[in-house]
Amino acid sequence: MDIADGLLHGFYVALQPTNIFWCFVGCLLGTVVGILPGLGPAATISLLLPLTFSMDPAGGVIMMAGIYYGAKYGGSTTSILLNIPGESSSVVTCLDGYQMARKGRAGAALGIAAIASFVAGTVGIVLLTLVAPPVAAFALRFSSPEYFALMVLGLALVVLLSGPSLIKGLLALLVGLWLTSIGTDIFTAQARFIFGQAPLLGGIEFMVVAIGVFALAEVMANIDGGEESQMLPVPRGLRNLLPTWEDLKACRFAFLNGSVVGFLIGVLPGAGGTIASFISYGLEKAVSRHPEKFGTGVPEGVAAPEGANNADTGGALVPLLTLGIPGGSSTAILLAALIIWGIRPGPLMMQESPDVFWGLVASMYIGNVMLLVLNLPLVPLFAQLLRLPTYILHPFIFGISIVGVYGVTGRLFDTALLAGFGLLGYIMTKLKYPTAPLILGFVLGDSMERALRQSLMMSQGDLTMLVQRPISAVMLALAALVLILPLLSYFNRARVRALAGG
């Protein structure tokens, strides 16, 4: 069955009224789950799994996948409105999204996020449809040295995320790198930096750090700044709540960047949506004509990471469906569900279960349209949330943050940690340390250390392996470029100044 026939057959399956219904249910649930911090798609799919055993496999997987990609749409909502990342992959959206909201452009940011999600999500599925098998083969050429290089490239972005002081950015990055090393080391089975606390054996949950240093710290800084009675501006009139034509024009490249970066990184089983969103944001800033405005609320700063995060879905399904390899917790449970239904994802799935394979792919085209239609009307509604006076909004954010963290881990210990990270974030804000590099280090550090140690074990301690392999060499060169370019422009400016002075 070639691609056109397959897709046609897929639409035949996906357009059955019951399957359209399940697709809608999945997308709706996904949106809700994405908006609520603390209830992730993996947990939701797992909870609903027993209910779907009696369903037809195609309908079941269409619904489960709907929850998975639907959650990515919803994840940006709390990031933009409240600076609370609903899912780990929407942390980067906070950087510019929340700043837009503070300027009274919450509606525009939410709209941009929805449109970027739709565009990149659809591009991701188109790529999944057209190039899945060759891309899967490419992904297999990635191993530990390549992952190490990718993480180094990611960490090099610190120069772009640091703001005015690179030193402060690097210090924050180091704290993030240290925090991520807490817990049991997989290579030696030894615990590091746990201070006798058993709950730390498994390491610190990402959401605890992110919600602490972003949401709680922001609220504390606001209270401290004497803004108690000041409300965030929300313009009146529907038109002012939606993105403008200029916003969309500014995001042209971001849509493309998010789509491609998100898909390519999504394909790699050892990477994931959070890394994709960071790299896409970094790339957007690196090529921007006004990089200094990033972090103050530019629409492309929302579009790039949100797009990457959604194109990642199409990418992540490539190794799952064509190789039977799950890249993250959500795809792992999709795999478990498929196996329980008697379907084995892998090289033979396209031939053995064309209904499920192509039905799923086709349903994702439909699902993305549904999500756009579902989400855009919600934009003005959600933007109204910021009309709440701060004496209600601030406790509300505190409440959601604590419930969200408890929902993820189910441990009171983590709510105490959350308070600690809130305080850390507050102190950093007061001393003008950027918090984004800390999160960057926390996300990438663990994978980077692991990939380096794996590489050294593979090469019997030979570091040159990292530059001998072409893909990793190219990425390391890119990382060096990212680090050196700002220096060059600095010297250049100094030279121009000297010439002008002379």
Added chain:
Amino acid sequence: MKRRSLLAGAAALAVSAAFAPALAQFTPTQPIELVVHGGPGSGNDVMARQMVTIMEQEKLLPVRVQVANKTGGGSTTAAAYMASKKGDPNTIAIYTVVWVVDPLTQEAAQNRLTDLTPITRLVTEPALAVVKADSPYKTMGDFLKVAKDKPGTLKQSGGSITSRDNIVRQLLMKQTGGNWAFISFPGGGERIAALLGGHVDLMIMDPSEAGEQVKAGKLRVIAQIGDSRLDAFKDVATLTEQGFKIPDVPQTRGIVGPPGMPADAVAYYEGVLDKLRQTAGWKKFLAESQLQNVNEKSVQTRTFLTAYEEQLRGILKEAGAKVVR
């Protein structure tokens, strides 16, 4: 019809009345909590939810069962939670080998599985030694020969160094004098990707993971780790058959109660789980996940786990892990 059931009811009443003084019968009256140490979507979580679904469909219990994910520190958080429920007949947990390993290697993991009340052993997970389809190694012997002739050049992908993958490697290296690297990957997907991409030479893998790849001609099985051949891989010899007799280290899962769980509650759960084993749904789940059924009551399970802990302690020391208990 009516009279007969009435009669039967009366007889049952009489029987239970006669036995009541001898043995207090535990029947749950409040929802049962089924604790899992993995997060939603992990292997144990899926197994727990499958169990709950079957129990509800077959009405094996008069009350509802709720799955509680107590994640963190491998099994540590879940084991500590169980220890805190001392004597409670309404809380049970799914344990795995990790529950034995964690207290052995982690100072902070203070609750050993044998300190709790083991109720039963449910399944063992068989394993296969797998190479890439275009690999030069056709049998375990081929691989081990190169491992001996060119020590340190071959690589195996796997999980933590305390996992069975590494234990089997240690035992084989000790027996044959060969040596190869063990590279830890936290995610199962990354391990297979490393093998499929040709970045490592060997992996010890679940049959359910290997099946489809073998069928598609991407991977080849060179040995079975367990004592007997699996139905799905009838033509592949076991390690013992190939002349490499190493101690069996079964990957196993079962049900455990809190410390000091009353004997009647233990007996009650033993009975319920026996009924579960008989259901078509459970048999189907085991077949599809390629798990092997184990029938063991509480007493045998405790004996098994005690001996197993002792065996693991020795093997882990040899594997270079720090053993603290």
